[in-house]
Amino acid sequence: MSKHDVRKMLRDMVSGEPVQVASGRSSIGEMAELAAVAEQFGYQYADVRRGDGYLMSLVADSRPQARERAAQTRAQYPDAADGGALPPVAPDAFQLLKTRITLDLATEYSDMQRLFIASLGITVLAVSVVAALGADTTSLVVAGVVWAVLMSLIPVANIAGRRYRAKLGARLTAAGFTSVTDRNGRLRYLPPV
Structure with a gap:
């Protein structure tokens, strides 16, 4: 600061x-x-x-x-x-x-938004690998495997994120904060009155 x-x-x-x-x-x-x-x-x-x-x-x-x-x-x-x-x-x-x-x-992004952003990023990465290595069979297989592995990690990351957010929410609730959902559907915690 x-x-x-x-x-x-x-x-x-x-x-x-x-x-x-x-x-x-x-x-x-x-x-x-x-x-x-x-x-x-x-x-x-x-x-x-x-x-x-x-x-x-x-x-x-x-x-x-x-x-x-x-x-x-x-x-x-x-x-x-x-x-x-x-x-x-x-x-x-x-x-x-x-x-x-x-x-x-x-909580800035919903699970669906995070899923879309991650999927798009992984797909762009896979296409970039193919473009960098050339469009031969080996690079297509490598890019496909990398794409599949990274896509399979998205649900794991979402579960870990939910647990982390729940842990933070529990800490705030224990301190007297109240959970509310704002008009955008985002979970927020308001301080005690």
């Missing part, structure tokens, strides 16, 4: 409007750290998307305890937006945000 990213985020949050934090080089941990800092200044994590890096959405938290926390944080760290000291990030809050961000990224 760079100080420049934090300062820009904090300056954007002054308006009280939703804030988009984009970073092409950030890791999930760095995004979770930014979200944890934002929570201390009266915002809450809303969503994250992949694109050219990650694009995280933050919204103003209207709960009274969030407003009180933000007022205390601003009083203790008045020059945080100008490069001053930042409040420490609570390890538990950081881990929960990291879990939410990871789960949101893992």
Whole structure:
């Protein structure tokens, strides 16, 4: 998490409007750290998307305890937006945000979408192998075998992905988060009220 990213985020949050934090080089941990800092200044994590890096959405938290926390944080760290000291990030809050961000990224596509993307990618790979090696019998057999082996791994990867998402969901549920399905059919976890 760079100080420049934090300062820009904090300056954007002054308006009280939703804030988009984009970073092409950030890791999930760095995004979770930014979200944890934002929570201390009266915002809450809303969503994250992949694109050219990650694009995280933050919204103003209207709960009274969030407003009180933000007022205390601003009083203790008045020059945080100008490069001053930042409040420490609570390890538990950081881990929960990291879990939410990871789960949101893992549920970005449905199983059918992942199946289509993987199938298309594997087919393109097999065709590329044939094109690179020439369209003789040996390259067709090699490409066919590679294609068949990789296609057979797709269901295994989907099962592993479901188990991983269930493990993350269980961690959030144990922390008091509520599972909901958004209007796009995507499973999301909302923080306790």
